[in-house]
Amino acid sequence: MKFISMDHDTVLKMQDGQTRIIKGQVLNTPPKYITFKREVYITTDPDEIAFLRARPSFGTRIIEGVAPDDMVVTEAVIPMFTCTKGDCKHVASNRDAMKAHRLEAHPRKKSKK
Numbered sequence: 001m002k003f004i005s006m007d008h009d010t011v012l013k014m015q016d017g018q019t020r021i022i023k024g025q026v027l028n029t030p031p032k033y034i035t036f037k038r039e040v041y042i043t044t045d046p047d048e049i050a051f052l053r054a055r056p057s058f059g060t061r062i063i064e065g066v067a068p069d070d071m072v073v074t075e076a077v078i079p080m081f082t083c084t085k086g087d088c089k090h091v092a093s094n095r096d097a098m099k100a101h102r103l104e105a106h107p108r109k110k111s112k113k
């Protein structure tokens with residue numbers, strides 16, 4: 001899951017640090033922070049996702065998924081090539097893969113000897 005913050009390098013405190021005593025042992029849990037890298041934070045942790053969705057700023061300052069056009073900074077678009085031979089609709093992710101497909105699926109007929 002990808003979250004986008006309107007502010008760069010947003011730091012959210014998700015959990016306070018805790019001191020617990022378990023079986024006579026003092027156990028310190030450090031506070032948990034969610035730190036956006038520039039405007040992006042990517043997580044698969046369901047707790048973090050729930051926390052971010054529950055923020056009052058969610059939907060305004062923090063949004064989910066796709067960034068507005070002027071904020072897209074990552075991930076170049078992968079060009080797709082579609083085979084146009086007959087009704088073949090083979091799709092390749094790059095030119096070389098398409099060339100290989102064409103050689104294999106549509107070999108040139110050698111009509112003359």
Ligand SMILES: [Zn+2]
Pocket residue numbers: 083084085088089090101102105106
């Ligand atoms: Zn083809």
